[in-house]
Amino acid sequence: MLSDLSDLAVPVIVAPMAGGASTPELVARVCDAGGFGFLAAGYLTPQALADQIAATRALTDRPFGVNLFVPGTKPTADLTGYRDRVAAEAARLGAEPGEPEWDDDAYPAKLELVLGLRIPVVSCTFGLPQPGDVERLHAAGSLVVATVTTPAEARQAVRIGADTLCVQGAEAGAHRGTLADDGVSPGGGELYGVLAALRLVAAEVDVPLIAAGGLVHGADVAAVLVAGAVAAQLGTAFLRSPEAGTQPTHRAALADGTRRTALTRAFSGRPARAMVNRFLQENGGHAPAAYPNVNSLTKPVRAAASRAADPEAMSLYAGQTYALADDAPAAEVVERIARQARDAMSRAGRRFSFLLAD
Ligand SMILES: Cc1cc2nc3c(=O)[nH]c(=O)nc-3n(C[C@H](O)[C@H](O)[C@H](O)COP(=O)(O)O)c2cc1C
Numbered sequence: 300m301l302s303d304l305s306d307l308a309v310p311v312i313v314a315p316m317a318g319g320a321s322t323p324e325l326v327a328r329v330c331d332a333g334g335f336g337f338l339a340a341g342y343l344t345p346q347a348l349a350d351q352i353a354a355t356r357a358l359t360d361r362p363f364g365v366n367l368f369v370p371g372t373k374p375t376a377d378l379t380g381y382r383d384r385v386a387a388e389a390a391r392l393g394a395e396p397g398e399p400e401w402d403d404d405a406y407p408a409k410l411e412l413v414l415g416l417r418i419p420v421v422s423c424t425f426g427l428p429q430p431g432d433v434e435r436l437h438a439a440g441s442l443v444v445a446t447v448t449t450p451a452e453a454r455q456a457v458r459i460g461a462d463t464l465c466v467q468g469a470e471a472g473a474h475r476g477t478l479a480d481d482g483v484s485p486g487g488g489e490l491y492g493v494l495a496a497l498r499l500v501a502a503e504v505d506v507p508l509i510a511a512g513g514l515v516h517g518a519d520v521a522a523v524l525v526a527g528a529v530a531a532q533l534g535t536a537f538l539r540s541p542e543a544g545t546q547p548t549h550r551a552a553l554a555d556g557t558r559r560t561a562l563t564r565a566f567s568g569r570p571a572r573a574m575v576n577r578f579l580q581e582n583g584g585h586a587p588a589a590y591p592n593v594n595s596l597t598k599p600v601r602a603a604a605s606r607a608a609d610p611e612a613m614s615l616y617a618g619q620t621y622a623l624a625d626d627a628p629a630a631e632v633v634e635r636i637a638r639q640a641r642d643a644m645s646r647a648g649r650r651f652s653f654l655l656a657d
Contacts, residue, residue, distance in 0.1 A: 303442060303463050303507045304420065305529040308333030309637045311520060312509060313629065314534035315366030315422065316473070316543070317341030318616075323351050324542040325629055327358035332633035335530070337364040337422055345408040352416055362419040364444070367410065369426030370403040374568065376482070376587035378596065384582050385596050388612055394603035399589070399596035414439045422446065422465060424476040425569070425590075433460035444509065446476030449489060453500040463507045465532055466500050468493025470513025472535040472618030474571040475562070482588035485562040487570040494526055501527045515620045517639020521647070524640070535618035536636075539626040548608045552576075552615050556622035566601065566614040568593030574615035578604075 304312065313329040315321055315337035326336030338355060340348045348365070355363055378399045385396045410428070413421050414435055421436055422444035428436070436443050437460070445456035446465045453464055455478065467476050469490035480487035491499065493512040500508060510523035511532035520531040538545045539553050552558060558574040563583040566573065569590035573579055578600075586593055597614075604612035627635065 303529065304335060304444075304509060305507050307335050307530055309633055310334075310524060310528075310530035311633050311636050312336065312530050312532040313537050314511060314532045315339035315341070315364075316534050316538070317343075317366075317368070318614075319544040319546065320534075320538055322542060322544045323354035323358055325537060325540060325544075326355050326363050327361070328542050328629040329537070329633055330359050330361035330363050332630040333637070334633045335363065335420070337366045337420070339366050340409045340413075341366070341368040341404060343409075345405055345412050348409055349412055349416075352412075352418070364420030364422055365413050365418045366422045366424060367406060367413070368404045369423045369428055370406050371426050371479075371590070373401045374587070374589035374592060376568075376589040378587060378589055378592060381582075381585055381587055381593065382596060384585060385600060388578060388582070388597075388600045389603070392600060392603035392607060392609070392612065394599045396600065397595045397598045399592040401592055402595070404591070413441070417441070420444060424474070426478060427456055427459050427461070430459045447500065448475055448477050448496060449491065450499045450503040452478045453504045457504045457506055461506065463509060463529075464500065464504065465509040465511055466493070466496045466528070468496050468510070468512030469562070470572075470619040471511055472538075472560075472572050472621065473616035474567065474569055477570065480569060480588045480590070485570060487588070490562075493523065497523060497526050497528055513618050513620045515618070515623045517636040517641070518643035519620075520636055521640040521643040525647070533636075535621045536624045536632060537629055538617070538621070539624055540629040540632060541626070542629045546605050546613070548605060548610050548613060549615055550626075552610050553617060553621055553624065554626070558615070560617055560619050560621065564588060564590075564593065566594065566597050567591060571614070571616060572618060574617050574621070576613070576615055577611035578613075
């Protein structure tokens, strides 16, 4: 098993990106370039996940990880009002709203799958595995990474036996990995930027930390490494790479680069960062804290919008710095970030040389 993710040739991890952006090609290219990558198990059937694992293994000899959504408790919020809003959105697109159902994302079956296939690194988000399952993952040779957004969540994750934490700042694209949504504030809890989160977490726990959120340039990666992270996890930086499975309309909005981003429960019921569009603006303030029920409710609307190439009713997930990312192939992104990080470190080293002077 990898002792941790501290010894990567290039300390850049391509984030798991559920919903289609993560592909075996994306993960394999980043791993081959000296980084590391996670497949996203979220929303996939266990069979589709098994197929993606097999496809990735066929593309690279390098180790790679799998990310699981760990289900939370069933929400109690009333969805009637929001269902009406989504029905109106569906009608615009000639679609029907989905059934606002709770489901566990087939987590138990996917957990058994990664155990059986002895995946070297298993990361989780939205919830924490049971301590017994962490022990089983360890016995299968897996390093266990838990996503956290606050120091309190970091303590919880270390208590259940997580080996490494992925510290996600509020800049991050798509869903926040908060363990418990407060149901009130836009981000589901206190919003820490990546550096604040990293330093606060580092003060509380003594495990390797991966930093995530808005990191797109090598200088950003250098900054989080200096602040104590062992690696940086980047999602949005790879969304436009040809190997990513990002929808064409989503790609076009990323390339355009003019929309601002906001945290919203509009699409899934769980806070997530997306480019602002009409659906988000008109519905975000009304969306209940009810994941994944809202996700299944809006799914046909988002799918119909995507088919119609209508960016105004899709979930255009993106991190705050998305406009700085480009469409380079994944290996080039990794190589460029490594180069930029080296340059940034040597520039900073020169500026701080007075610290070394006697
Ligand atoms: C489209 C998209 C989908 C994502 N899906 C997942 C996921 O399935 N699991 C997960 O742990 N994180 C997911 N993330 C969040 C990333 O792990 C990471 O925190 C985030 O990408 C970092 O911010 P950045 O996008 O600004 O780089 C996703 C991010 C994006 C952009």
